[in-house]
Amino acid sequence: MNIKEQGIVADYIVLMGYDEHTDGSAEPGPVASIGFVEQGIDLVLQDVDPSKVINAVPFYCRAWKEGDGKYNSVVQHMNNVQDFLSTNGISVSWDEETGQNYGEGTSKDGTNYKIWVEDTQSLAKKLEAMKARNLAGVAEWAIGFETSDAWDVIASYTEGQ
Template sequence: MNDFNCNKFLENNWYYVSTAQTLKALEIYARDIDFLIPFWYGITDKGTLVDQSQFEALLIARRNKLPIIPIVHNFSNPKMAGLIHEVLTSPNIRQKLIFSIETLLLTQNYAGVNIDFEFVPPEDRYYVNTFMEELYHRLSPGFRVTISVPAQVEDNPHHPFSGAFDYNTISRFSDELYILAYDEHFSTPGPVASIGFVRRVVDYAITKIPRHKIKLGMAVYGYDWVETGGMPRTLSFQSAVNLARKYGATITYDDEVQESTFTYIADGVRHIVWFEDSRSFSAKLDLAICYNLGGIGVWRLGLEDPEVWGVIRKKLV
């Protein structure tokens, strides 16, 4: 692919979680972001919303004229799968939730909404489609209707995590789909998002979704696995670098997968770390640019290598 055909005008959008570290990053980089996507509103079994917004972040965003597309999610309840099933399959609760979202957007002057429903039972695929259709007809064109969806390389309606998400149908009732092209490895050590994995995800997505509607979900974090097994610990870029320095580990950039890695020994146990840095970010940004996608959605602000901002300023118009 050559630069002449590449879209350098794609949006640079960032996910946000309310922490002191993230708030500090927002203060520094607000003017470099096109849309902020904060993890702020949980759903209830009555179709109402739990307000988890951060007043200080709202002030910074508004002072910098940074538009906000808040996330509406099902993480406010420990029974996430049961909750989302109950909400999606009930016409009355669905309508109440849509009304709650519309009221929120109007009263807070938000630019739109990002739907982030996870652990949706695959048998509820029809109801995800129905909800997005009803939401889109209620909110569009006044607000952006967007959704975060799991990465897929094929359509498998029975997949326990991604089966409920029908790219083709959802794209008809969404302005943007944020495809979360990361967590390639989680239960076992490996790259957070190898370039080959991301390319396969995008290659499939463009067969189902118009390119301008695709926002490529990009990671800027890392994972630390214990070799003996178990779930990994999440690391920011800086904590990964500090960890390598603490244990005298050598960081290696794997050119094949386009990601950084190292190992270390702590208390006699070997650890394996993979993490994203500005070089791996640049490789994935190039892919988004030259696939002519609509933009990127980065998880999440405050975890990144500070040098990614230089990459963004250099590569995006």
């Protein structure tokens, strides 16, 4: 893949700013920490003009379930993550390093969970980083996973473009 060449011939380059940690990851972690997002954008901007770069953000996260000393994950969409947290007695607090709300806890059935939540706060953090770099725009994965207030945050970003 030659990103520089793509930046010349394509109208836009869409950067997949997520899947930092997937179900196949060796350790639990966020889907898209702010550091991961900024690093990906900055790498692309070495070869592509920001007016051609669109960063895609996730409307989902992963709940990491511990079992036998190993972790696997279950996708949680933005529009159902609050129910998941409530059902499993997990409270979250802001983690500046990842730019996300983070929580861990043990459900009633004894399952240990860790979760880095994608919500309007983390979305705003990503959009601020994109705006600071004068990117062309934002894309999302996937429509229907979001909460309605996510569009308010995105609108405040795009109105300044």
